[in-house]
Amino acid sequence: MNETVRPTFLNLPEDKQARIIEAALTEFADKGYQQASLNTIVAASGIAKGSLYQYFTDKSGIFLYVFDFAIAVVRRLLVQVKDSTQEEDFFTRLERSLLAGLDFIRQYPKIYGIYLKILFDQQVPQRQELLQRVRQYAANYLHSLLRQGLARGELRPDLPAASAVFLLDALLDRFLQAASVPAFDVVLDLEQANPEALRQRVQELMDILRRGLAGN
Amino acid sequence: MNETVRPTFLNLPEDKQARIIEAALTEFADKGYQQASLNTIVAASGIAKGSLYQYFTDKSGIFLYVFDFAIAVVRRLLVQVKDSTQEEDFFTRLERSLLAGLDFIRQYPKIYGIYLKILFDQQVPQRQELLQRVRQYAANYLHSLLRQGLARGELRPDLPAASAVFLLDALLDRFLQAASVPAFDVVLDLEQANPEALRQRVQELMDILRRGLAGN
Amino acid sequence: MNETVRPTFLNLPEDKQARIIEAALTEFADKGYQQASLNTIVAASGIAKGSLYQYFTDKSGIFLYVFDFAIAVVRRLLVQVKDSTQEEDFFTRLERSLLAGLDFIRQYPKIYGIYLKILFDQQVPQRQELLQRVRQYAANYLHSLLRQGLARGELRPDLPAASAVFLLDALLDRFLQAASVPAFDVVLDLEQANPEALRQRVQELMDILRRGLAGN
Amino acid sequence: MNETVRPTFLNLPEDKQARIIEAALTEFADKGYQQASLNTIVAASGIAKGSLYQYFTDKSGIFLYVFDFAIAVVRRLLVQVKDSTQEEDFFTRLERSLLAGLDFIRQYPKIYGIYLKILFDQQVPQRQELLQRVRQYAANYLHSLLRQGLARGELRPDLPAASAVFLLDALLDRFLQAASVPAFDVVLDLEQANPEALRQRVQELMDILRRGLAGN
DNA sequence: AATGAATGAGAATTCATTCAT
């Protein structure tokens, strides 16, 4: 947000900025970092090759800016879900979060795609840090839900919090992956599932969790 | 297995084959598919550039051959774990499988590395298929364990099998990732954990699962 | 002096002019002509990219203006040395000139640096002419000293003037180079020399010259 | 000579090697290091762009190889002059060395050109070291001549050797420069001089030196 | 007069693949 983007870019008309971010997002989501080509980005956003370097310091500058942009979008969503489910019980909030996540990756597939890329592309600049930021954020979110659930007596008091958060994070993350990467969807068949069937899958999972975490 | 590798390669002395596979494995595990350089592979295995094309059709041919090789190693391991735990109860078998996985990625980090690469590198040839093969295999393995557990009454009879397998697969996969990718280890701190602490984490997770899946 | 700089520049407040000249001098002294970047110059002088083209015709225009500026500084110095040593004998004047040169390159390293750049950078615009101007000026200066020395009988009458001037010019020029380019200082070790040792070196050289040129 | 050039290059047919060295020498002599374009070199030597990187590690690899090549040529010349003038007296040897130098830069103007480039192009890789190597070599050569001259009583015994070598080096170096860079030739007019006039110039300089260094 | 966004040619370097020996 600081040394990667140049003032020049921020002075651009908003629609031009949007076109460039969109093009970069698409390319990085598609190819990952190293394999993404600046040629493709400039072609798609209709600007000259040199202009990109008036806007950003270098390739990694573009990437990091786009990443920050994407993170901001996700954050807004999660804050909103959390706030709007204040009154619900723990498992309902979990379910709502999961469904919100599903909506999100359908609405912003490229943002989710860029996250998937960062996951395992060792060449991504500052990858470990970016990745940790994302996972930490998710863990904190779940932790916060968990604490409130415990306080309200919706979960058994002897629940080991760290392990529970780990399990929840693993499950939710994989669920979203399965919904967007067919190869991960070898069990639940989410792709084909109608909303009804999907809702039932979610219920089954919530039921297992309820037994495991609440004790009833 | 057929059009990617040439008979020339299979006629090579075994140690030469091994050197080449080792070099390719290292490079692909390190860089992923597109980013891997054939130059590095020929340099590391001490053969001529042109020879590679006597042995394999092209870059993707080498990759697919190496992948098959890696899969075979994994398969042997899982078969062995399954057989040697025939007599144990479901949750013990699960635990043993997890610990065997941990051992494996410590012993063969490159093979696990190549799996991580395939996970999200869209450029990998036939990626969807390779990935599906891996996940399907894991799902089948868990399903088989589950069926035996049900038959022995170690799990509650009304357990929705698909959802349970999905949960188990997600948990185990993520646990191994956390053990080898620091950025995934934001909750359990496996890196720092001594064997005792690690064992306790595993117990906690198994306990949650037991409640969720067995009903007691 | 006429087609390279625009009136716009000369109308600028003096301190702004100075800032720009300083920035350009620094960059050209540092990088030579072709390698110098206008970006660096505008950044250092805090003006807009486009403004540079309001002030000068193009890159070479800036360079030539800065060169003229530098020459004027040198000229002022030599005139002053010459005038202030009117009464001294030839070899004393020579020595004083050399020491003044040493002082100069320590005080204005950038001006000397720009001269060194011009020396052998074929890309410098009008290089031959600029270089010739400098060397011609130095030769004239030495010639003038020589004539006065001859007139006063401080030098042998049969001395071939051109060859003598050539020798003196070569010696003085190289001495200054040795004092500022370590690689040229393989013999006298001027870098390490204390003022006393340096003075002795100068005396030794003057002594050789005296024998060679005066005949006693 | 070691990590800059690849075996591939040395395996090339000699005429191809020669073509490439010639092209590189020409380009570097013309433009200096940074400003030299590999495009020009490959075009002039009729090879593909990628081939250059089969032969050398990178741009600086090419440059350093060409420099080593040039140095070897110079060395051969100086050794030969020194050996073939074993019997002559000091000033004759000096004169012969100077004339041999003149011949050399006429026969190999590009090699001399590359030396001139290194002189002041700050971007040249390992410039200080290369430059020092050249100047040190010249200084050693002159020192050796001087010692022999002293031993034979051809020079005055109280001559300060370092200063004398410095003077000789400065004079010879500048003489060669004047002969090849018109801008340095403001005094002696070597360009226009017929062999006779040139020889006379040399005599005049030698005469001054004789008085300065021998004392008679 | 001043600005600064836009441009595009050109730079060095990498790499999978081919093919004559």
Next chain:
DNA sequence: GATGAATGAATTCTCATTCAT
């Protein structure tokens, strides 16, 4: 069967210059 030289398109990045505001 083995070799390794040759290729050229593609990569990221730089920079002097122009021009609308």
